Amino acid sequence: MKICIVGASGKLGHYMIAHALDRGHEVVGVCRPESVGKLDRFADRITIVPGKTNDRDVIRRAVEGCDGVLTVLAPWGVQQYASGTAQAVMDFARPGARLVFSCGWHISRDGQDRYSMFFTLLVPILAWIARLFRLAELDDQVEACRRIFESDTRWTVVRGSDLEEGPSEGLPVWSRHVGDPVLASNLTRRIDYALFMVAALEDESLVREAPAIVSCKSASALAHAAPLTLAATRSA
Numbered sequence: 410m411k412i413c414i415v416g417a418s419g420k421l422g423h424y425m426i427a428h429a430l431d432r433g434h435e436v437v438g439v440c441r442p443e444s445v446g447k448l449d450r451f452a453d454r455i456t457i458v459p460g461k462t463n464d465r466d467v468i469r470r471a472v473e474g475c476d477g478v479l480t481v482l483a484p485w486g487v488q489q490y491a492s493g494t495a496q497a498v499m500d501f502a503r504p505g506a507r508l509v510f511s512c513g514w515h516i517s518r519d520g521q522d523r524y525s526m527f528f529t530l531l532v533p534i535l536a537w538i539a540r541l542f543r544l545a546e547l548d549d550q551v552e553a554c555r556r557i558f559e560s561d562t563r564w565t566v567v568r569g570s571d572l573e574e575g576p577s578e579g580l581p582v583w584s585r586h587v588g589d590p591v592l593a594s595n596l597t598r599r600i601d602y603a604l605f606m607v608a609a610l611e612d613e614s615l616v617r618e619a620p621a622i623v624s625c626k627s628a629s630a631l632a633h634a635a636p637l638t639l640a641a642t643r644s645a
């Protein structure tokens with residue numbers, strides 16, 4: 410499969426490149442020009458397209474001929490970065506391409522997610538502070554996902570829990586709604602988040618799903634029988 414990784418130079422991007430190469434995919438990576446050097450260890454195995462990920466011309470060139478696109482939705486700056494990136498990917502990826510996007514649990518597809526009081530208070534406060542200091546626009550990540558959910562593309566929005574570094578624990582389990590018991594541990598290794606993103610490219614059951622993920626070795630995943638796995642069907 411020929412795939413494009415948008416936001417390739419970040420931590421998640423590095424892991425996604427490694428998993429994609431392991432699976433034999435041909436990889437095109439997009440990253441900001443100042444970050445190209447971060448990809449030196451992959452330079453002879455991937456094609457790099459330097460540019461801001463919300464630059465429509467950059468995305469148009471990068472996704473050309475790709476069967477799948479993995480996009481890191483980053484809310485940084487006050488420049489509609491996440492929504493501009495998502496829109497460009499949806500506009501220029503070939504019809505039928507698999508589009509997989511990353512975001513956090515704060516994104517809700519249908520309003521059925523149940524958050525802790527702490528989380529409910531924390532997100533708007535963080536969003537306000539980030540915007541005040543012109544660091545990030547969490548609202549724009551919400552807008553990006555709203556557009557994705559409404560699109561008729563073959564999308565998956567993977568909602569990451571809190572993340573930690575460390576060796577792989579295996580493919581995370583997922584559920585449709587934050588608040589479901591299987592997700593209670595709220596922790597996933599970043600390397601496994603990337604594994605889920607890459608595996609989702611070839612999992613038809615995840616088309617037009619917004620899985621919230623958690624480590625398969627977490628206490629909540631182990632405690633709850635028959636969690637939805639990546640291969641689970643829509644009938645769950």
Ligand SMILES: NC(=O)c1ccc[n+]([C@@H]2O[C@H](COP(=O)([O-])OP(=O)(O)OC[C@H]3O[C@@H](n4cnc5c(N)ncnc54)[C@H](OP(=O)(O)O)[C@@H]3O)[C@@H](O)[C@H]2O)c1
Binds near residue numbers: 483
């Ligand atoms: N961190 C968490 O705990 C967490 C939890 C749940 C979900 N997620 C989701 O996971 C994904 C990756 O998050 P991450 O924290 O692991 O970060 P990451 O992989 O390091 O990715 C950050 C991305 O943002 C870019 N970036 C950084 N500063 C920027 C700026 N000022 N302007 C434009 N782009 C900038 C980076 O590009 P450069 O390489 O060019 O700097 C990189 O592509 C995101 O979609 C996030 O919502 C994260």
